[in-house]
Amino acid sequence: MSARQSSVIDTGRLGWTELWRKEDWWAVWLGLAAALVAYALFANGSSIGWLAVAPAKWTTFSQLLDHFAANAARYIAQFAILLGLFSIAASLIGYPVRHFVPGFVLIYVLSVVVFAAGARDKAIYYNLEPPLIALAGGLVISNLIGLPRWLDAGFRVEFYIKTGIVLLGATLPFTLVVWAGPVAILQASIVSIVTFLVIFFTGRYLGLDRRLAATLGAGGAVCGVSAAIAIAGAVRAKKEYPPIAITLVVLWAIVMILALPLVSRALHLPAGVGGAWIGTSEFADAAGFAAAQTYGGFAATGAIAGTPDQAVWSYTLIKVVGRDVWIGVWALILSIIAVTRWDVAETGGGTDIGQIWWRFPKFVVGFLLASVLITFAVRNTSFADYNTVVRPGLVLPITTLRTWAFTFSFLSIGLTTRWRDFAPAGAKPFLAFTAGVVVNVGLGFVLSVLVFGNYWATLAK
Amino acid sequence: MIRAVAGRCGACGHFNNAGATLESAFPGMTTMGSGFASARASDGICTLHDVYLSDRAGCDRFEARAVRQG
Numbered sequence: 356m357s358a359r360q361s362s363v364i365d366t367g368r369l370g371w372t373e374l375w376r377k378e379d380w381w382a383v384w385l386g387l388a389a390a391l392v393a394y395a396l397f398a399n400g401s402s403i404g405w406l407a408v409a410p411a412k413w414t415t416f417s418q419l420l421d422h423f424a425a426n427a428a429r430y431i432a433q434f435a436i437l438l439g440l441f442s443i444a445a446s447l448i449g450y451p452v453r454h455f456v457p458g459f460v461l462i463y464v465l466s467v468v469v470f471a472a473g474a475r476d477k478a479i480y481y482n483l484e485p486p487l488i489a490l491a492g493g494l495v496i497s498n499l500i501g502l503p504r505w506l507d508a509g510f511r512v513e514f515y516i517k518t519g520i521v522l523l524g525a526t527l528p529f530t531l532v533v534w535a536g537p538v539a540i541l542q543a544s545i546v547s548i549v550t551f552l553v554i555f556f557t558g559r560y561l562g563l564d565r566r567l568a569a570t571l572g573a574g575g576a577v578c579g580v581s582a583a584i585a586i587a588g589a590v591r592a593k594k595e596y597p598p599i600a601i602t603l604v605v606l607w608a609i610v611m612i613l614a615l616p617l618v619s620r621a622l623h624l625p626a627g628v629g630g631a632w633i634g635t636s637e638f639a640d641a642a643g644f645a646a647a648q649t650y651g652g653f654a655a656t657g658a659i660a661g662t663p664d665q666a667v668w669s670y671t672l673i674k675v676v677g678r679d680v681w682i683g684v685w686a687l688i689l690s691i692i693a694v695t696r697w698d699v700a701e702t703g704g705g706t707d708i709g710q711i712w713w714r715f716p717k718f719v720v721g722f723l724l725a726s727v728l729i730t731f732a733v734r735n736t737s738f739a740d741y742n743t744v745v746r747p748g749l750v751l752p753i754t755t756l757r758t759w760a761f762t763f764s765f766l767s768i769g770l771t772t773r774w775r776d777f778a779p780a781g782a783k784p785f786l787a788f789t790a791g792v793v794v795n796v797g798l799g800f801v802l803s804v805l806v807f808g809n810y811w812a813t814l815a816k
Numbered sequence: 817m818i819r820a821v822a823g824r825c826g827a828c829g830h831f832n833n834a835g836a837t838l839e840s841a842f843p844g845m846t847t848m849g850s851g852f853a854s855a856r857a858s859d860g861i862c863t864l865h866d867v868y869l870s871d872r873a874g875c876d877r878f879e880a881r882a883v884r885q886g
Contacts, residue, residue, distance in 0.1 A: 379854040448852050449835055513850035580849030581856070584842070588859030591869040594841065601844040608848060639848035682855050690870075707872060713857040771847045778843050 378514045381444040383721030386521025389756055390725045393525070394732055397749040406433050407752035409759070410467075410474040419471055434463055437759070444514075451508050458509015461502075462770075465492065466762045484652040485758075486645035486765045490612060493769015502770065510767035513581075516641040517718035519760035520675060524725035525753050527668055531815055532726055535672050538810060539634075542802045543677025546635050549798055551576035551685075554791035561783040565697050566592040567599065569689055571784055574600040575791040578679045578716075579608060579639030585682050585714050589690035589706075590697070598778035603788040605772060606780075608642035611796075616650040619659075626654040626661025627669045627814040628804055634673030635799035641764045643674050648761060661812070669811050671722075680719055683711035823878030825862060826871030830879060833860020833871060 374380050393403040408429040413419040423430070438459055445455040469492065472478065473485035496502060551572040558568030569590050574583030583600035586592075615636060619629035629650045637643035647670035651663030690706040733745050780788075803811060825831040835851030841861060845851060858871040865875070 373854070376852075377854050378850060378852045450852075451836075507846060510846070511850070512846060512848060513853055578855070580845065580847070581853055584838075584845070584849055584859075585855045585857070587868050588856060588870055591867050591873060594861055594866045594868050597842045597868060598844065601842060601847070601849065605844055605847050641848055706870075710857060710870075714855050717854045768847060772844070776843045 375447045376449065377717065378444075378448050378511070379517060379717035381448060382514060382517035382521055382718040383724075385440055385444065385518050386524070386718075386721050387725055387728075389522060390525035390728060390753060393749055393753050394729065397745075398732075402748045402752060403756075404748065404752040405429060406436065407755040408433055409755050410471045412474050412476055413471075414476045419474075430467070433759075437463065441514075445508075445511075448514075450511065451505075454505045454508035455511075456509070458506040460509075461506060462509055462763050462766055465489075465766050466759060468492075469762055469766065470758075479652075479656040484649040485762060486649045486652075487613070489762055489765035490609070490645055490769045493766045494772055495769075497770045497773050498775075507771055510770045512641050512764050512767040512771065515760050515764035515767060516644060517716075519644070519757045519764065520640070520671070520718055521721035521725050522753055522757035522760060523667070523671060524722035525729045526664075526750050526757070527671065527726050528815070529723075529726040529730040531668065532672065532676065532723070535669075535810075535814060536676050538807060539669075539672040539677040541677075542631070542635060542807060543673050544681075545802065546795060546798050547576040547678055547681070550791045550795040553794045554787050557790040558784070558787035561787055563783055563787060564593070564596075566590045566693065567596045567784065568787065569693075570596045570600045571603065571788050572791065573682075573685060573689075574604045575607075575638060575788055575795060577682055577685055578674075579604045579642070581639075581679075581716070582682055582685065585686050586689055589686040589710070590693035595778070599780050599784050600788075602777040602780045603784060604638050605777065607788070607792050608638040609768075609772070611637050612642050612646045612649070615646050615796075616653065619650055620653050622804075623659060624804060625665070625812040626651060626659055626663065627665035627811040628661075628808050629659070630666035630669035631673055631807065631811040632799050632803035633666075634670040634677070635803055636796045637670075637674065640674060640679065641768055643670055644761055645765045645768070647671075648758075662815075665811075665814050669814050675716075675719060675722060679716050682716065683714040686710050686714050823880065824872055824874045825860070825869060825878075826858065827881060828862075828874070828878050829881040830862050830864040830877075831860050831871065831881075832863065833858055837861070 396403050408426050410422060441459055442452055442456055446452045469485050469489045472488050473483060554572040554575050555568045558571055570583050570587045570592050573586035580601050583604060584597055587597045615633045619632060630647045633643055633646045637646055647666050651666035653659045654661045654666060655663045687708060687710055694706050736745055838851040839845050859868060860871060861868055864877060
């Protein structure tokens with residue numbers, strides 16, 4: 356055997372290096388650190404609220420300018436700390452830092468604009484929810500104006516959303532995870548399995564290769580692009596298959612960001628029910644959070660019943676707890692099928708049960724730890740004290756930091772979606788995936804509204 | 817039946833699984849995914865067969881990757 360040119364190899368799944376080389380773990384460290392600092396300050400009579408600044412409701416432009424003038428030091432400190440922490444993480448994960456920094460600066464500035472636009476008092480009359488403003492603004496900039504491609508280094512959709520999810524865990528009572536988790540897993544599993552089978556067998560009927568059908572099925576059934584990539588690797592897909600799945604997932608995910616909240620609102624679904632439907636029928640975490648936060652925004656204005664938290668929490672329970680955590684199991688099962696039953700003409704080697712953990716979305720660990728930590732810390736607080744002391748001093752500041760992280764992510768979706776760059780999917784993969792979308796949305800509606808509707812409507816009441 | 821192989825992809829010169837490489841190879845990946853996520857484990861691209869697969873797979877055309885000296 357001859358020795359070939361050395362190439363870059365990632366062996367991060369082996370050993371402890373994964374703890375600082377995978378963005379999932381960095382989301383855990385950053386999110387948990389923020390939650391711990393927030394609690395430490397709160398426990399000592401202070402609050403992280405000074406740092407968790409965001410534009411307040413405004414009517415006239417001068418009010419907005421006054422707000423920024425009065426809080427300039429807070430914004431500068433917030434920006435500097437976020438830039439420092441994310442840059443350190445970026446350098447160790449392996450993003451090109453000299454490109455990440457200007458990309459992050461742009462994301463932060465645009466996020467300030469999005470926050471300010473969403474905080475205008477008239478925004479509610481035009482359905483100008485911040486996630487939709489961020490998504491639309493990003494799409495316009497990337498597709499009509501254009502940005503240097505190297506700035507993409509700072510547009511890390513997944514990193515920001517995972518960090519936000521860990522912060523979300525710090526505001527979600529763990530008792531709720533225990534209470535609603537089993538139903539979320541049941542509902543999500545039913546829809547995931549049915550959706551996968553529909554896409555897979557429709558694809559096979561149309562003549563698609565098994566590996567492409569499986570890659571598409573996972574993308575539609577489990578957790579979007581991440582699942583498609585994971586399953587493509589597990590079944591040893593051709594190199595051109597993942598981009599086909601990516602194109603279809605992103606296309607339908609963006610359609611659903613707009614469609615699911617608006618249809619749910621037209622049907623007057625309570626916040627918890629709409630969030631559950633979005634969690635069941637959206638494809639990617641970041642896209643789903645954009646839709647769920649939008650729907651929660653409708654609740655904040657009184658357009659639908661329930662609270663913003665209910666929409667985001669029910670979404671999170673079904674998508675993160677019910678769907679994301681099973682990606683390793685899907686990969687193991689399909690890799691066994693691929694290795695033992697499908698034709699393996701070119702490659703060999705076995706499969707490994709360890710991938711259930713290797714592929715486990717580690718940010719979920721941080722999400723659960725943050726939930727346990729804060730729930731335990733405030734366990735002896737009365738309901739009245741929770742609302743008057745804990746909520747303003749601890750929960751709301753963490754929620755504001757989470758909203759910043761989510762806004763970074765929503766903007767990054769738009770800024771990285773350059774339609775001309777996406778691989779052409781082809782008619783047959785499109786039809787197979789779309790068949791799954793139809794079943795996924797329909798079955799998700801039946802389970803979220805008709806079967807478990809009362810359950811999700813009363814979540815956390 | 818699982819076929820025996822000459823060597824694992826993870827040590828093969830034809831195999832590349834760097835996160836940035838994958839993000840370049842798969843257009844749109846960063847829009848709702850990442851080359852640096854846990855879910856993809858250490859999967860990568862075999863440039864010999866044009867297949868995306870685990871670093872624990874392998875084949876008879878394995879070629880050991882050169883180790884950089886110094």
